[in-house]
Amino acid sequence: MKRLRVLMRRLAGIVPSACREQELAAEIDSHLQMHIDDNLRAGMTPEEARRQAMVTLGGVETTKQAYRDQSTVPFVETILQDLRFGVRQLRRNPGFTMTAILMLAVGMGASVAIFAFVDAALIKPLPYLNPTRLVDVTESVALFGPANLSYPDYLDWKKNNTVFSSMDVYTGAGYMLPSAKGSELVPGMRVTDGFFRTLGITPVLGRDFYAGEDLPSAPKTVMLSYAVWQKRYAGRKDVIGQTVALSGVPYTIVGVLPQSFQFARRNNAEFWTTFHAAGSCDLRRSCHSLLGVARLKDGVTIQAARADMKTIAQQLERVYPDSNRGQGASVMALSEAFVGDIRPILLTLLGGAGLLLLIACVNVASLLLVRSENRRREIAVRGALGASRARLSRQFITEGLLLVAIGSLLGVASAFGGIRLLLHLLSKDMMRRMPYFDVLGLNFRVMAFAGGVAVLAAIVFSLTPMLRLSVMNVREGLAEGARGSAGVLWRRLGSHLVVVELAIAIVLLVSAGLLGKSFYRLLHVDLGFQPDHLATLSVALPEVQYAKEEQQTLVARQIIDKVSALPGVKSAAITTVLPVSGNGNTDWIRFVGRPYDGKHIEINDREVSPGYFTTIQARLLRGRYFTDEEDKTKPRVVVINEAFAKKYFPGEDPLGKSFGGTDLSPKSMRRIIGIVEDVKEASLDRETWPTEYQSYNQNPDTFYNLVVRTSQAEQSVLPSLSATIGRIDPGIGTVDEATMIERINDSQTAYLHRSSAWLVGGFAVLALLLGVMGLYGVIAYSVGQRTREIGVRMALGAQRSTVYRLILTEAGWLTGWGILTGMICAVGAGTLMRSLLFETVAWDATTLLTVSTVLAAAAMLASYIPARRAASVNPVEALRAE
C-alpha cells in the first residue's frame, strides 16, 4: 500500500516541474545559510564557514541529483530524456522524418491490410466445431477433377466407409415465394439429416433435423437462416411449428440457425430443407448434383480417408459400370475446398505487399545511415564528453523506436482504411461466396502481425546506425572533413541497398505488368459471340404448375414472343446455361458405329431456343440452326461446337452423323445439323469443352436464362423483362437480371485478375517511387561527399560533361545491377505465380523490356538532379568549403 503510494508519487514526479526545482534549490540554500550562520557563530572565517557547510552537505549538485532520483523513477526519466531528445532531433530534420515515417506507414499499411485478408481466408479456422477434422468429399472425374456426387453413390459411400464419424451431402435449391412483383426465387439448400450435426452447429431456436427426417417418407421440414427469420418473420419465436409454402409445397419450420452460421458454398441460402430424394435426378446413380461434407474419425488422416473413398469408388465402378465408370473420389480439407481460387491471389498480394514493406524498410535504413553519417561530429562530441557507447546506442534505439512507433500507428490506421476500401471493391456476389470476409478487421492475429513487423523494423532501424557507430572512432569523427574508412564502408553498403531496392521494384513492376497483360488478354479473349447489347435474366417455372413438357415449351414460346415485342428489343432467346458461366452441366454420349469401351465421353450440354445463336450472334461454320417447327414430334437434332467437331470428328464431316446416350436407346439418338464456332461456355480463362446444343423445344426444362438482344442501351431494357414475364404468369420466378457485359466483368475470374493486376500495379508504382528515391539519396549523398574531389578535378581542367559522366556512370552501374538482378528475380517470381497468368509467360519480352526502360529512365532522371548539382560546383568554393 505504502509502496504503491510512493510509486504513484514518483511516477507523477516524471512530469518535469520548474516549481519543484526552485523549491529544492531554495531548501538547499536555506540549509546552507543556517549552517553558515552557525559556523560563523562558532568563530570561523566566512570562507571557512561556507566551505565546511558545503563539505558536510556533500556537494550541492550531488544532493540535488539524489533528491531528483528519489522524486522520480530514474530509468523512466532517462528514457523520457532520450525520447525528448529524439523528438527534437527528428523535428530538426522534418524532411527526413516525414519521408521515413511515410515510407514505413505505406509499407506497413499495405502489408497489414493484405494480411488481414489472408488471415480471414487462409488462417482463421472455419466457424465450425473442430474445423480441421472436416473434409470436403466429392466424386472426381478425369476431365476436371473434383465433381459432384450422386445420391445413390453417397448412400454407398456413407454405408461402406470406415474413416468418417459422419458424412452428409447438400445441394443448392431455388424456392419460389410470393412477392410484390409476382414470384421471387429465393436461394435455399437441401441437406441430409445430419448436416448440421456434422458441422457442429446447433440451432438458436427450435431443433435440429432428426435422423431419418430427410427420407422421402418423412414429413417435409425446414430450418431458417437467421437473416430470413429476422427479415421475413420479424424474429418471432412462434415461427417454430408454422408452415411455409416453398414453390407451393408446404414445409414445417423446425428451427432457426445461429446468426454466426456461414457456409461459403452457398451462403445466401435462406431456407435449409431436408433432402427428400425425389425427381428424375436424385435417385439416378449417373446424375451428379450433390457435394459432400464429412467429419474424420479420430486419428484418421485426410490421406487415409482419400484412400478409403477411392477403394469404395473402385468397387462401385465394378458393380455399376454403366454409371460409375471413371468416377473416382476426392477428399480434401473443407477449408481448402472453400478457399479455392483465391489462395494464389492472396499469397501473391501478400508477397507484393511484403516486397513493398521490404523496400520501404531498406529505404528508411539507408536514410538512417546517411543521417548517422551526417551526425558523425555530434556523436563524436557526445562521446568525447563522456557518453558511453551504451548510452549513445540507447539514443539511436530510442530514435529508431520513435520512428517505428509513429510509422506503425499511421500504418495500422491506413491498413484499417485500406481494408474498408478493398472490401468496397468486392462485389456483393463475391462477398456471398467469401463469407469469411464478413468479419474482417484488425483482430488479434492481424495486430500480432503488425506488431511483429514493427518489432523487426525497430530492430533493423536501431541496429543500422549502431553498425555505423561501431566502426567509428572518436578522434576521426572529431577531425573536421576527415574521410575515414567509415565513409567508404557506408558508401558500399548504401549502394548495395540501392541495388536491392531497384531489384525489388523491378520484380513488382514486372509482376504488375504480367498480371496487367493477363487481364487485358482475358478481357479480349475471343468469346465467339457479341456480348454488348445483351440483357439476361434467369427464369424459374414453378414445377407443380409446369410439370408437363408441353406446358414448358408453350410458356417459353410466350415469353420469347412477348419479350421480343418490347420496344428496343431486337430478338430474344433462351438457354439453360449462359455463356461464360463455366464448363459443366454435362452429358455422357456414345457414337453410332464406333467401338465403345464404357469410358464416359463427357460433353457440355445446353438446351437453347431456335433463335439463340442469332440473338447472341454466334458464327455458324457449317449446316444450319434449329427451326421453330423442330419439337417433340420431330426427330431429335443437335448443333455442336467446333471443339466437339475437332475432337470427335477429326478429318470427317460431322453433319448428318448421329450420337445418343450411353445406352444408344432410340429415344436418345440425335443428328448433327450444324457446327458453330466455339462460344465461350467456360469461364474466361479456361478452354471451352466440346459442347452440344439441343433444341429447347425437344428437351424443355423448368429453369433457363432469357437472353435479349437490344437496339438501345441494354440496362434500360432490364426492368421491363421481369414485369413482362410477371404479366404472363405471376407464379413464374425471375432472378439475377444483369447485362452480359456485367456478368463477364463481375465474373470471379475477371474480378480476381482485375484486382490482382490493380493491387500489384499499385504496389509496383509505390516501389518504383521508393526505389528511385533511394537511388537519388545515394547519388546525392555521394555527390555531397565528393564535392571537394569534383572541385579539384574541375580546377585541374575537367569539363562539366566529364563531371556529368562521372556521376551518371556511378548511377548507371547501380541501376544496371539493379535491373539485372531484378530481371532474374522477376522471371522467378513470374514462374511462381504462373497460375495467375493468362496467355502470358513469365519471361514476356515486352513486359521485361518496358519495365527496364521505365526504371532506367526514372533512375537516370533521379541521378540527373544530383549530377547537375555536381557539374555546377564552383571549384573555388568547393576547395575552400572544408
Add this chain to the structure above:
Amino acid sequence: MGDKADVWQGTLALMVLKTLEMMGPLHGYGIARRIEQTSGDLLILNYGTLYPALLKLEQEGAIEAEWGTSANNRKAKFYNLTRAGRKQLATEARNWEQTTTILARFLSPTDGPA
C-alpha cells in the same frame, strides 16, 4: 574519524521520525544537527543524504512539509509528523527494540538464563 559510525541504511528514517516526535516541526538542517547531537557526535551524517530520505518519508505520507521562518529569521522548509507517521514510528521503534534485544542476547550469551 575511525571510531565514528556511518548511518545504517534504513535507520535514518527512524531517527528522523523520532527527532520530529521529540522536537515538533523542524527544518532539514535542524533535524541533521539534532541527530548528530543525540548520537553524542558518534555518528557522522552526510547532511545531503537527509533530503532524499525526507522526500521519501513525505511520499510515504509519514511527514508533511511547510515553509516557515527559523529561529534566526531564515526562511526554511519545516517538516512535521503526520498521524500515519506517528503510527509508523511506533511500529518501527518496536521492531527495532526487538531486533536489538535479540542481537544483544546473541552478542552476550553469558548474560542469558543458565
